Amino acid sequence: MKKIFLAAAVASIASVISFSGFSDAPAVGAIELPKLPYGENALEPVISAKTMGFHYGKHHKAYVDKLNSLLKDSPLKGKSLEGIIVASAGKEDMAGIFNNAAQAWNHSFFWKSMKPAGGGEPRGKLLELINKSFGSYAEFKKQFADAGAAQFGSGWGWLVQDGDKLKIMKTSNADTPIAHNLNPLITCDVWEHAYYLDYQNRRGDFINAFLDKLVNWDFAEANLK
Ligand code: MN
Secondary structure, three states: OHHHHHHHHHHHHHHHHHHHOOOOOOOOOOOOOOOOOOOOOOOOOOOOHHHHHHHHHHHHHHHHHHHHHHHOOOOOOOOOHHHHHHHHOOOHHHHHHHHHHHHHHHHHHHHHOEOOOOOOOOOHHHHHHHHHHHOOHHHHHHHHHHHHHHOOOOEEEEEEEEOOEEEEEEEEOOOOHHHHOOEEEEEEEOOHHHOHHHHOOOHHHHHHHHHHHHEOHHHHHHOOO
16 A cells, blocks of 8 residues: 555656656746748748748747846736737837837738738738728739838838728837737838848838738738728
């Protein structure tokens, strides 16, 4: 009887030791880097695997890592990424948390805004809304590309839903429509790191290639409210 009890106790201690030794588990309450929805080479030749490797594996990862280190001593630790963005927006003493949280969110949204063999005109409800809001797809495309090209310095180009209309929006640095109570449908990253290896200074060519060959209209339609 005593022997059986001891064996059970030893097994139970062993399982505790092996569990606590599992150091790869993410820390409780930490924000995780989501997996890319496709391989790093899946958007070639429009966006090279080299650009994706740096952009996702270095830039996006660095925003997530920095955010987790800033959250360690913050009352916002444990909130969702969206909750952290809304709670830190416009607060000077939380600028570091806002910038890294918004960049983490914007990049995840950007990866989903693209797919291999995407691009071109959307169909159905989305095309109706684009025609109603901009007059035509060609006019939407021109305004979206112009907004991205006109964004001075680093930032993002967006198609957002504002009530029953769609609008084009550009944001600076880390700023994001979800901090302004607007519903984003798609985004294009216009920071230089998004295109410089493949397009050098030709930001306009990159935005047009995004619209013609990559944009994921299924994702945009799924985001309509
Ligand atoms: Mn980026």
